[in-house]
Amino acid sequence: MKNNVTNKVRQQDAKVLAQGYTRAIRLMDIASIVTFLALEGTLVYQLWGNPHVGPWLVLSVVLLGYLMADFVSGFVHWMADTWGSANMPAIGKAFVRPFREHHVDEKAITRHDFIETNGNNCLISIPVAIMCVAMPHTSTAWVFLAGSLGSMIFWVMATNQFHKWSHLDNPPALISFFQRVHLILPPAHHQIHHTAPYNKYYCITVGWLNKPLAMIAFFPTMERIVTWATGLLPRQDDIGTEAATALLASEVGGEAPVVQAAKALLERTEEPESISSARPSA
Ligand SMILES: [Zn+2]
Ligand SMILES: [Zn+2]
Numbered sequence: 001m002k003n004n005v006t007n008k009v010r011q012q013d014a015k016v017l018a019q020g021y022t023r024a025i026r027l028m029d030i031a032s033i034v035t036f037l038a039l040e041g042t043l044v045y046q047l048w049g050n051p052h053v054g055p056w057l058v059l060s061v062v063l064l065g066y067l068m069a070d071f072v073s074g075f076v077h078w079m080a081d082t083w084g085s086a087n088m089p090a091i092g093k094a095f096v097r098p099f100r101e102h103h104v105d106e107k108a109i110t111r112h113d114f115i116e117t118n119g120n121n122c123l124i125s126i127p128v129a130i131m132c133v134a135m136p137h138t139s140t141a142w143v144f145l146a147g148s149l150g151s152m153i154f155w156v157m158a159t160n161q162f163h164k165w166s167h168l169d170n171p172p173a174l175i176s177f178f179q180r181v182h183l184i185l186p187p188a189h190h191q192i193h194h195t196a197p198y199n200k201y202y203c204i205t206v207g208w209l210n211k212p213l214a215m216i217a218f219f220p221t222m223e224r225i226v227t228w229a230t231g232l233l234p235r236q237d238d239i240g241t242e243a244a245t246a247l248l249a250s251e252v253g254g255e256a257p258v259v260q261a262a263k264a265l266l267e268r269t270e271e272p273e274s275i276s277s278a279r280p281s282a
Contacts, residue, residue, distance in 0.1 A: 029119025065151025
C-alpha cells in the first residue's frame with residue numbers, strides 16, 4: 001500500500017518554485033529579521049536585572065522554550081505541508097511555496113543565505129515578541145511567561161538554521177557533534193520526514209517530540225478533524241490528488257485496529273466450517 005502511494009506522488013517543478021522568491025519577499029525577510037532581533041534585544045534588556053529572574057528561571061525557560069519551539073515547528077510545518085497551495089493569495093508565495101520547494105529539492109535550503117533561511121520564522125514570531133515586550137514583568141509568573149515565550153521564539157528562529165544544517169553533506173565539526181548527541185536536529189532523524197509521502201516527523205527544531213507525537217497519532221488525528229470539518233484532502237497540493245487520495249484510503253484502512261481485530265475474529269469463527277468442508281476431500 002505504501003509503494004502504491006509513493007508511485008502516485010506528483011510534485012511541482014523545482015525551478016518554478018524557486019523563482020517564487022521575489023524581491024518583495026526578500027525585502028520582507030530583511031525587515032522581519034531586523035524587527036524580530038530588535039524586539040528580542042528589547043526583551044533581554046527589560047529582563048536584565050529584574051528581581052524575579054534567577055538561574056533556575058533562566059534554565060527552565062530556555063528548556064521549556066526549546067520544547068515549545070519543537071512543537072510549534074512541527075505544527076506549522078504540518079499545516080504548510082498538508083493544507084493550502086503556493087498559489088494562494090497573500091500567504092501562498094511567501095509561506096507555502098518554500099515548503100513545496102523543500103520536498104521537491106531538499107538541498108535548495110543549503111543554498112539559501114541567512115536572510116532567506118530565517119526571514120519567515122522571524123516574521124511569524126513578531127506578534128509573540130511584541131506580546132513579550134508589552135507584558136508587565138512585575139511578578140515571577142509574568143517574567144516566566146515572557147521568558148518562556150521569548151525563549152520559544154528565539155528557538156523558532158534557530159529552527160530553520162538547524163533544519164538547514166541537517167541537510168548539509170559535510171556540516172562543520174561542532175554542528176555535527178551537536179547533531180550526533182541529538183541536541184539539534186540530526187540528519188538521519190530528519191530524513192524520516194523526507195521519505196514520500198512526507199506525512200510524519202514534522203518537528204524540525206530538535207525532533208525530540210516526533211516519536212511521542214507519532215505514538216499518539218497526533219497529526220493523523222488532526223488531519224481527520226480538519227477533513228471532517230472542511231472536506232479538504234490532506235497534502236493534495238504537495239503530492240497530487242491521486243497520491244493524497246490513496247494515502248487517505250490506506251490510512252483509513254490501517255487506522256482502526258478495532259475493526260481489524262473484529263474482522264480477524266469473524267474470519268476465525270468462519271474457519272471451522274471451511275475446515276469441516278475441506279476434510280472429506282482431504
Ligand atoms: Zn515537510
Ligand atoms: Zn528538510
